[in-house]
Every structure is written in C-alpha cells, then in structure tokens.
Amino acid sequence: MDVRRLELLRELAERGSITAVAAATNRTASAVSQQLKVLEREAGIALTERNGRGIILTGAGRMLAQTATDVAIALERADALWNDFKQAPSGTVTLATFPTGGQMLLPGLLTAIAGVEGLALVCTDLDPQQPDFGDLTPDFDIVLADSRGRLPSWAIRGLAVVPLMSEPLDIALPEGHPLSAKKSLSPGDLINETWIGVPVGFPYDRILRQIEVINGSPARVEQRFSDNGIVEAVVAAGHGIAILPRYTTRDHENGLVTRPLTGVRTFRQISALMRPDRAERPSVRLVVEALRVEAARFEAEHTVVQ
Template identity: 85%
Template structure:
C-alpha cells in the first residue's frame, strides 16, 4: 500500500471529513476521494461508508488508519535516527499555546533556542474558549494545553503527552481585605464573598463549583470575564475576589493579595500535546526539552519569591 494514501486515511480518521482532509493537504475533495478508493481496492475490503452527507471509516478503516499512524511513527523515527547521527536538529517547528501559558513560558523558550542553527520556531496563541486543545494537534507540531489533569481523551487519541508544570490556583483578594490576614483560605472562609468569575465551565469556574459543594450553598458571582487582566483589575478595585493562577498573578504588584486555597483541588496541569510521529522529529524533541527546562526554571523561580 502507498504510504501517502495511508496518510490520507489517517487524516480522515482525525479530521472527520473529506473536505477537511482536502483543505489540510492542499488537494481537491475529489482527489482525496479518488486516492481513498484506490487504497480501498488495494486493501480488498471497504474502508469507508456513507453516513448522512459524508463518509465515516468502517471498522477495517479505523484499524488501517491506526496502522498508518504506526507507519508514520516508524518513518519519523528513522528520520530522527538519521538526524541524530548528523547531530543537527533543524527545520521549522510550530507551537501554539494558551495566553497565560505563553506569558510564562515563551520568553524564556525563545531565548533558549535562539542560537540553535537551522531551527525556526513559530509560536501562536489560542482562544482559551477552545473546547479541546487536542483538536489543534493535526495543525501544529506542539500544542501546550492546560487542564485539571492529563485527560483520558488525549491518551485515547494516541497523542504524546509531555507534562510541563503543575500550577496552583489561588484566591485573589484586594489589598486590605480582611481575609488577607490569613495565610491560607478554606471554602468556609469564602462563603459570604462576592466572586469575580470566569465563563461557565472554565477550569477556574470548576474550582468555584468545588467551593460551592464544600459549603453547600451557591457562590455569589457578581461579574464574569474571560481575560485575567480584567479580573485582576476588578478585584484590585474591590468588587470581589477571584480564582487566579499563581505564577502569573503576583502579590502587591497591582493591588492584589493571593492566598492558597485548602480543602479543594485547586491546580491545573500544563502539558505539551503532540502527534506521536512529530514527537520523533529531532527539531521538535529539542523544542519540547527546552520547553520542559523553561517550565521547571519558571516554576522554581516563582516558588522562591517571597509571599505577600
């Protein structure tokens, strides 16, 4: 079977439609369909079937798509061995990240790889409202995502997952707030407070749901904002308290005080997600290792800063 046709089958499995595969591979939909029909003749059994106005993979098609992934991994591994032999990771690497992750990690990462000859790293940020950052892995070499933990769906999709950092989420208070006298805060301490929240379903909002469950009463949310900078400004002005990430919200720099939250799991796991074949590329491996080193450096630096 032709490796290029196997790759089209794999793209169909991941992207869900012939139109999406055509757009991603710079082909027409009819050209993609024709190549898949040739692959089907080579396989000798149906690989796709009509469903509604589109096509989906049969059981055999899904199995062969997984084989295509294995072939792609093997090819990238072979290329990686050759590149390692030449000791010259090079080429273009694309990375996308959520905004506060970029704020933490990109300045140091770009400095770390700036002098690597022949390596070009192109970075973008993404709207944090995206339901699942794993959906971006077909289009970027490295996708940096945050979640309460490593999601089972990432593993089910066969992605390589590289943990980078576990970041605590703290309670942000305006300076002078009575609760700032406490070193840590429990859900009970917060029962009568007005919150400056985030959109429903966001990781920080899930922490608020845990606080509600612990207290047995709904939290009073005055406002909701997507942007952390707006949340910080509203809290600093005395219009409520909020859940914010520890490493990008510093005490006293903008009229805020942050305190750790006890009694609920208030953390987010930051991970790099990659398609497994791309994870074998020397240039991508080099960037991932630099990303891990920067995450560790950033975490240690900010954990040693004096508390407010």
C-alpha cells in the same frame, strides 16, 4: 497500500470531515474522497460509512487509521535517526500556546534555542477558549496545554504528552478585603462572596464547582471572562473575587492580593502535546527538552519566591 493515502485516512480520523482534510492538505474535497476510495479498493473492505450529511470511519477504518499513525511514527523515527547521524536538529518547529503559558515559558525558551543554527521556532498564542488542546495537534508540532491532568481524549488520539510543570491556583481578592487578613482560605470562608468567573467548563470553573459542593450552596458569579488580565482588573476594582494562577498573577502590583485555598485540589498541569510521529523529530525533541528545562527553572524560581 500507498503511505500518502494512509495519511489521508489518518487525517480524516483526526479532523472528522472530508472538507477539513481537504483544507489541511491543500486538496479539493473530491480529490480526498477519490483517494480514500482507492484506499478502500486496496484494503478490500469498507473504511468509511455515511453518517447524516457526512461520513465516519468504520471499525476497519479506525484500525487502519491507527496503522497509519504507526507507519508515520516509524518513518519519522527513521528520519530522525538519519538526521541525528548527518546533522544537528534543524528546520522549522511550530508551537501553539495559551496566553499565560507563553508568558511563563516563551521568553526563556526563545533565549535557550537562539543559538541553535538552522532551527526556527514559530510560536502562536491562541484564544484560551479551547475545549480540547489535542484538537490543535494536527496543525502544530507542539501544543502547550492547560488542564487538571491527562485527558482521556489524548490517550485515544495516541498523543505524546510531556508534563512540564504544575501551577497552583489561588483565590484573588481586592486589597483591603476582609479575607486578605488570613494566610489561607477554606471553602467555608468564601460563602456569600461575589465571584468573577471564567467560561463554564474551564479548569478554574471546575474548582468553583467543587467549592459549591463543599459549601452546599451555589456560588454567585457576577461576570465571566476568559482573559486573566480582565479578571485581575475587575477583582482589583472591588467587583468580586476569583480563582487565578499563582505564577502569572500580579499580586500587590495592581490592587489585588492572592491567598492559597485549602481543602480543594487547586492546580493546573501544563503539558506539551504532540502527534507521536512529530515527537520523533530531532528539532521537536530539542525544543521540548528546552521547554522542560525552562519550566523547571521557572517553577523553582517562583516556588522560592512564594
């Protein structure tokens, strides 16, 4: 079987449609369909089947797509070994991050790799309204993900996951709020408060759902914003309280204070996600290691400050 046609099958498994595969690989949809038909003839078994107006992989197709991933990993590993032998890591590495992840980690990361000759890191910040950061891995070498742990979908995709740091989430209050006199807060302290929330389903919102369950009453959410900066400004103006990440919230600098929450598991895990074959590239490995070092440094520095 042709490796390039196997890669198209893998792309179909990742992206879900012929149109998306065509756009990602700079081909026409008909060219992709034709190559997949050739692969089916080579395999001697149906690899796709109709599903409404589109197609999905058959059981055999899913198995062969996994084989395509194994082949890609083996090729990247062989290429990495050769590159390690003949030269230092080089080339372009693409990285996608959510805003506060970039705020914490990119300044130090860019400084750390600035002296690596032949290596270019191209970073992109994306809107945080991302249902699954794993969806970005086909288009970026490294994706910084914000979650409460490893998602099942990452294992299903076979993604390489490198945990970088855990960041506590605190309750943000306007300065002068009666609860700011306490060193920490419990869910019971927050009954009847007005909340400035985040979009439904975000990690912070799931913590608010836990608070509701513990208190046995629904939270009154006045507004919802995906941008932490807007949440900070609205809370500081006295319009409610919120859940915000500890290290990137400007406590006392803009009219708000933060307090830790007890009785609820409140943190977010920041990880680097990669397709397993890309994780084998020397240049990607170098950037991920620099990310791990910077995350450890940043976390230690801010834990001491707290």
